[in-house]
Amino acid sequence: MQSQDVAQHSAPAGRPGPPGPAVDVEQAEAALVEHYPRLVRLAYLVLPAGPGRHRRVLTAHALAQRALPRGRTPAPVIPAQSTGRDGDPGYACVRLRVLRAALAAGRAGGRRAWPGRDRLPSPLPQVWGLRLFPRSGGADELALDQRLSALSAAGRAAYVLRGLEKLPDEKVREVLAAAGAADPDAALREADGVPERYALLDSPEFDPCSLQARPTDLMRRRRHARAALTAAAALAVCGALVARSDGGRGADGAAAPPYARNPAAEAALDPGRVTRASPTAWRTAARTGFSVWPARGDRTGDRALLRRALAVWARPGATVRVSATPGTPTGGPAGPPQLLYAGDVDGARVVLFHDGLRIARYAEPEDSTAGAVLDLARVDGATGAEAEALVLGRADGNVRYLTAPWVTRAAERDLLKPSAGAMDLGLAHGVTGPLAGPFRRASACTSWNVLQLTDAGGTRLFTDLGELVPAHLTAGRPGAPREAAGAEALRTWSPYGCSLAAARGLGVRSVNAWAFAGQPLPEGGGSASWVCTRAETWRGDGARTLAQFRTPGRAHGAVVARSDTSTACGPRAAHVLAGVLWKARSGSWYLLAAGGRDTASLRVTGDVTARAEGPLLAVRARRGATAVLKGTLDDGRTIGALR
Structure with missing residues (x-):
């Protein structure tokens, strides 16, 4: 508790x-x-x-x-x-x-x-x-x-x-x-x-x-020490001359030297073999995923840039900053990947690839390969809303996205202000204007900006969680969620938007908010709401589930239980049970508990002993009391409290 x-x-x-x-x-x-x-x-x-x-x-x-x-x-x-x-x-x-x-x-x-x-x-x-x-x-x-x-x-x-x-x-x-x-x-x-x-x-x-x-390099160890030093000095001089002549850009840029000749690996690094979807493929495709995105950007014909991006993906050098979402393989492509984007974005040259399993983003400064970055994200099985946007770049706290070709409008919305309108971001060849990121250095959370995308199928919301693929936001009972862009869903999300920070960097695919109970408070304290937010990951495990409790007059909900292993609030187990100690205006403490609508009865043992029929329980308790909650579902199964 x-x-x-x-x-x-x-x-x-x-x-x-x-x-x-x-x-x-x-x-x-x-x-x-x-x-x-x-x-x-x-x-x-x-x-x-x-x-x-x-x-x-x-x-x-x-x-x-x-x-x-x-x-x-x-x-x-x-x-x-x-x-x-x-x-x-x-x-x-x-x-x-x-x-x-x-x-x-x-x-x-x-x-x-x-x-x-x-x-x-x-x-x-x-x-x-x-x-x-x-x-x-x-x-x-x-x-x-x-x-x-x-x-x-x-x-x-x-x-x-x-x-x-x-x-x-x-x-x-x-x-x-x-x-x-x-x-x-x-x-x-x-x-x-x-x-x-x-x-x-x-x-x-x-x-x-x-x-x-x-072993380390066996061939080098066979050479005589003096000959090796001479060769290294000559190589350093030649390298300096080459760097001086081409501005620091070798054929492979910041990539490490190749380990050995491998025809299959070399084919994957050939920019001439990179695949590209037809500009109209998405209109007739049976499945709207990243595989039908056309190649966009003003550098799709820059073979030298594509070569550097492919080489760094296969062999990132010591100076390359590499990141990968949890559960994402970090090796190079097994074959020629699909090109999604190549162009200039906020002072950097950016390339996006898709190899059927992952999105790879390569970025380098406009004037050098020093400071090259490689980001990888798992996207297997992405379709529809899960394949509507990718992060192109982040600069000065802003995020710029590349959207799917079927997206017709992009806008910015504050998730904490459901009645406020959405501000148009504009779209230029699928690239959005800069969107202010949701993360702030200040401890107080006063806004949470999300991306709102519209296509022929409706309007959807996405949030940046520090990864290449924004997380899709939904609301409603697990197993049958609805888009979070509707008025009722926006009101559900509004007090709990700041809790999305707890899912940052987990490789999140989607986050659903489920208002599973409303509870009258003792002593005429009004009505409290119980909401469960569940962040599903691309790897299928490690979902972060939060049970949150909000009393009247409070801007944000309070997290009262958290789990990274529970199936509660998910499509496999659309039920939940949580409890909290609450202090009334009189100074008295109460133990409050709530379950979903399929909860037939609740039982609490420990410092507090009580039983209630139905999904709600409120009993007087002392401050700091500890208790064990159990619930019985309509079908007779017993569940424990989320923790």
């Missing part, structure tokens, strides 16, 4: 407790040897991911190996939480030193580089002739690693201490403060934004002690 009227204030950052028993070198060494794989895993998870897995593995081992104290040192009174480490001051001491060094590495180098030589924990270990990296995990591990890489070093440490070390938040604050984190509370808040997939931290994906090895 959550209390709506009581603000939650974070406690001050925990300070290290008094020193524990002194730990000598032998005791610390015994703990390090016994728990070495765990300590190296902890360091690997906290280190930034930018420089690559090989260097991250070696640095994690270096941090653990340099964790031994030089003499006797006080041990922090922060016990480990698992058998074999409980109350071991040696382990607590070594773990703290590893964490302190990992946080220092993250602060010194950020996501793109390690700290300078004077800050590196150790020059050892070194590996010559091999590249080492952990075994690859699945899509869930990849998604978690991407989410963690977006956090600060302290945020990653907070998440890992919770999930790997099983420390409660109070102890996490103490460890982070002792390790030198500037703001442990901020680190915990960062960690709150990552789904609690703690079991994945034990995956081989994050095990730097179980490694795969691959």
